[in-house]
Amino acid sequence: MKGKEITIYDLAHQLQVSSATVSRALKDDPLISLKTRKRIFEHAEKMGYRTNYFARNLRSQKTHTIGCIVHELQSNFINSVLAGIEKVTAEASYDLLIAHSAESYKKEISNARNLFQKRVDGVIASLSIDTVNLDHFSSFSEKHIPVVFFDRVEKSDKYAAVIIDNYKCGYEATAHLIEQGCKKIVIVTSSLSRNVYAERLRGYKDALFDFGLPYDENLVIINDLSEQAGISAANQILAMKPMPDGAFIANDFVAAVSMRVLKENHVAIPDDIAIVGFNNDVIGKIVEPALTTIHYAGREMGEVAATTIIGHLSGESTIQKINTIIINSAMIIRQSSLKRKRDRPATI
Amino acid sequence: MKGKEITIYDLAHQLQVSSATVSRALKDDPLISLKTRKRIFEHAEKMGYRTNYFARNLRSQKTHTIGCIVHELQSNFINSVLAGIEKVTAEASYDLLIAHSAESYKKEISNARNLFQKRVDGVIASLSIDTVNLDHFSSFSEKHIPVVFFDRVEKSDKYAAVIIDNYKCGYEATAHLIEQGCKKIVIVTSSLSRNVYAERLRGYKDALFDFGLPYDENLVIINDLSEQAGISAANQILAMKPMPDGAFIANDFVAAVSMRVLKENHVAIPDDIAIVGFNNDVIGKIVEPALTTIHYAGREMGEVAATTIIGHLSGESTIQKINTIIINSAMIIRQSSLKRKRDRPATI
DNA sequence: CTGAAAGCGCTAACAT
DNA sequence: ATGTTAGCGCTTTCAG
Numbered sequence: 001m002k003g004k005e006i007t008i009y010d011l012a013h014q015l016q017v018s019s020a021t022v023s024r025a026l027k028d029d030p031l032i033s034l035k036t037r038k039r040i041f042e043h044a045e046k047m048g049y050r051t052n053y054f055a056r057n058l059r060s061q062k063t064h065t066i067g068c069i070v071h072e073l074q075s076n077f078i079n080s081v082l083a084g085i086e087k088v089t090a091e092a093s094y095d096l097l098i099a100h101s102a103e104s105y106k107k108e109i110s111n112a113r114n115l116f117q118k119r120v121d122g123v124i125a126s127l128s129i130d131t132v133n134l135d136h137f138s139s140f141s142e143k144h145i146p147v148v149f150f151d152r153v154e155k156s157d158k159y160a161a162v163i164i165d166n167y168k169c170g171y172e173a174t175a176h177l178i179e180q181g182c183k184k185i186v187i188v189t190s191s192l193s194r195n196v197y198a199e200r201l202r203g204y205k206d207a208l209f210d211f212g213l214p215y216d217e218n219l220v221i222i223n224d225l226s227e228q229a230g231i232s233a234a235n236q237i238l239a240m241k242p243m244p245d246g247a248f249i250a251n252d253f254v255a256a257v258s259m260r261v262l263k264e265n266h267v268a269i270p271d272d273i274a275i276v277g278f279n280n281d282v283i284g285k286i287v288e289p290a291l292t293t294i295h296y297a298g299r300e301m302g303e304v305a306a307t308t309i310i311g312h313l314s315g316e317s318t319i320q321k322i323n324t325i326i327i328n329s330a331m332i333i334r335q336s337s338l339k340r341k342r343d344r345p346a347t348i
Numbered sequence: 349m350k351g352k353e354i355t356i357y358d359l360a361h362q363l364q365v366s367s368a369t370v371s372r373a374l375k376d377d378p379l380i381s382l383k384t385r386k387r388i389f390e391h392a393e394k395m396g397y398r399t400n401y402f403a404r405n406l407r408s409q410k411t412h413t414i415g416c417i418v419h420e421l422q423s424n425f426i427n428s429v430l431a432g433i434e435k436v437t438a439e440a441s442y443d444l445l446i447a448h449s450a451e452s453y454k455k456e457i458s459n460a461r462n463l464f465q466k467r468v469d470g471v472i473a474s475l476s477i478d479t480v481n482l483d484h485f486s487s488f489s490e491k492h493i494p495v496v497f498f499d500r501v502e503k504s505d506k507y508a509a510v511i512i513d514n515y516k517c518g519y520e521a522t523a524h525l526i527e528q529g530c531k532k533i534v535i536v537t538s539s540l541s542r543n544v545y546a547e548r549l550r551g552y553k554d555a556l557f558d559f560g561l562p563y564d565e566n567l568v569i570i571n572d573l574s575e576q577a578g579i580s581a582a583n584q585i586l587a588m589k590p591m592p593d594g595a596f597i598a599n600d601f602v603a604a605v606s607m608r609v610l611k612e613n614h615v616a617i618p619d620d621i622a623i624v625g626f627n628n629d630v631i632g633k634i635v636e637p638a639l640t641t642i643h644y645a646g647r648e649m650g651e652v653a654a655t656t657i658i659g660h661l662s663g664e665s666t667i668q669k670i671n672t673i674i675i676n677s678a679m680i681i682r683q684s685s686l687k688r689k690r691d692r693p694a695t696i
Numbered sequence: 697c698t699g700a701a702a703g704c705g706c707t708a709a710c711a712t
Numbered sequence: 713a714t715g716t717t718a719g720c721g722c723t724t725t726c727a728g
Contacts, residue, residue, distance in 0.1 A: 019723095021697090032698080053722095054401075054722090057722090061704075074427055079422055119400075286604050286635065355705055357706095366715045366716075375707095402705080403704070403705035404706055404707075
């Protein structure tokens with residue numbers, strides 16, 4: 001069974017038709033009569049024919065591959081986005097090339113270069129925390145290769161973006177804490193060069209203002225969202241006098257780590273301090289008390305990003321027209337933020 | 349800048365050499381004089397030349413791609429394996445095609461078919477929970493495409509395997525619990541068709557025997573390791589009379605979920621029941637008390653698997669010779685299993 | 697509806 | 713050390 005690979009020439013010869021006919025039939029080209037198509041299909045199947053994508057791509061000058069750059073892989077959010085992208089691209093029979101920058105601008109640049117070398121037909125990306133500009137994507141725009149950013153985006157008329165309304169999320173989380181009676185709310189976040197964090201902070205500020213609370217920049221803790229960052233954020237909170245009675249933390253993992261440290265220091269959650277996380281990670285259901293968080297439809301975000309790229313590639317729409325798409329998000333209230341134990345049941 | 353793509357012919361023409369020389373120089377072939385090579389390199393760089401992998405692969409009949417089938421993506425363990433594989437394959441300038449079966453035999457079959465269609469040069473895989481045989485890999489072995497399994501493997505002389513000593517891990521975990529004074533130890537595990545679970549159970553049994561404890565099959569809880577499974581396992585434990593005083597749980601996530609339910613039912617950990625998990629997931633450091641677990645070097649496992657495949661492909665070694673490679677693993681003792689609070693400090 | 701033929705860009709024998 | 717040449721397997725005009 002080691003034998004040679006079957007080609008369309010073999011099939012053509014065996015069926016006494018031309019290779020062109022086989023090629024067309026295999027793509028289900030209506031130009032070929034249904035009868036011939038069927039005959040060729042069945043024969044190809046029987047012979048164990050597999051299309052040679054290299055020959056096809058070489059000839060057609062398309063790779064049928066979408067490149068994807070993400071800043072993180074150990075994240076439920078990113079994984080659901082990826083699942084959404086995968087679903088859509090697979091349906092359109094595009095391949096997916098996933099590169100991850102591990103939150104490094106330098107790596108992101110080399111990821112982009114790599115995808116460019118691999119001649120992807122389109123790019124979907126979420127920016128690393130320390131990315132300073134979009135120059136590394138210009139090789140794509142120069143060759144008219146479509147690029148769509150998601151979640152961590154940068155405004156540009158050259159590329160489209162799929163995001164959630166981070167401002168609204170920040171506002172709602174803060175308002176919720178205030179409604180629970182919090183008067184001094186810490187926000188633990190990351191680089192304000194990234195839209196997601198900057199926007200949420202803006203929402204936080206506006207909520208404070210609307211409810212008549214003062215904004216104090218000492219209550220803004222900026223770090224890298226690592227485990228260590230969670231520990232030190234908690235320690236900073238513990239050191240504040242008086243201690244804050246609310247915290248809005250940029251992701252559920254950091255929130256969980258902080259909660260652990262706070263509890264070790266005999267701080268009661270939510271009574272002493274109410275906590276809201278972000279992302280709706282599984283960990284939020286494991287920690288005690290269960291974590292109030294913001295849920296975003298990662299899967300949907302991925303699907304939308306992929307659909308946009310593929311629509312563009314098949315000439316249905318143009319990325320320049322679309323520019324920005326906003327996906328839904330919603331707060332999930334659990335015990336960690338419920339100071340006023342009332343009728344409202346915790347959502348699990 | 350939309351212009352045509354540069355080819356080796358363009359470079360050849362511009363530099364007044366033949367296309368063959370350019371081709372060789374670009375692969376750093378020592379046949380070409382260092383001077384010419386350098387000249388060509390620099391010119392290629394300047395012109396923004398990118399190699400056309402389709403033409404190359406079409407000609408060389410190699411894809412330079414390794415396919416990888418995993419049963420899960422939301423797992424730190426799998427992610428570290430993948431990182432290890434990525435490192436090695438990237439160094440050897442192979443591409444990686446990742447497919448995931450989501451613990452479904454059917455999907456695994458279609459993943460395999462897909463990778464075969466894509467003509468990967470080699471395959472690295474970890475079996476899904478319900479995989480019943482290895483027939484879907486026979487197309488690879490027939491074409492002499494090397495396959496290496498890792499972690500969840502099935503014995504076969506056609507394929508190589510990279511694993512940890514699950515028997516030893518099961519034995520040590522159980523022995524540890526016994527040393528802590530446990531007399532009735534539950535084991536929460538999954539399908540015994542998978543080597544990893546069968547072997548650990550064997551270790552569990554032997555440890556019980558060696559320490560003179562009876563083996564009771566009612567203490568073996570088999571489920572699918574989902575969140576729901578963790579909840580029901582805990583409920584089963586709660587219903588046992590007398591309640592077990594030790595539990596060895598197949599992964600840290602399920603252990604964490606079970607702990608939560610147990611604690612909600614006022615069971616003290618480790619005093620009422622000592623717990624050991626598996627995999628050394630981050631979650632083990634978040635739960636309270638911190639979880640004793642078994643650490644396996646996932647990254648190393650990935651590196652070894654990839655090195656084996658690539659060694660085979662470059663003709664350095666043969667997979668038939670190697671067959672099985674065993675990677676180190678070690679228990680990490682934290683509070684969840686320490687009934688006897690003695691000198692031994694908890695490892696964090 | 698089908699066929700003939702050219703060529704995508706690269707590699708590797710074979711020749712110098 | 714470098715050049716010549718013949719494809720790799722497919723798609724796609726152009727011609728019937």
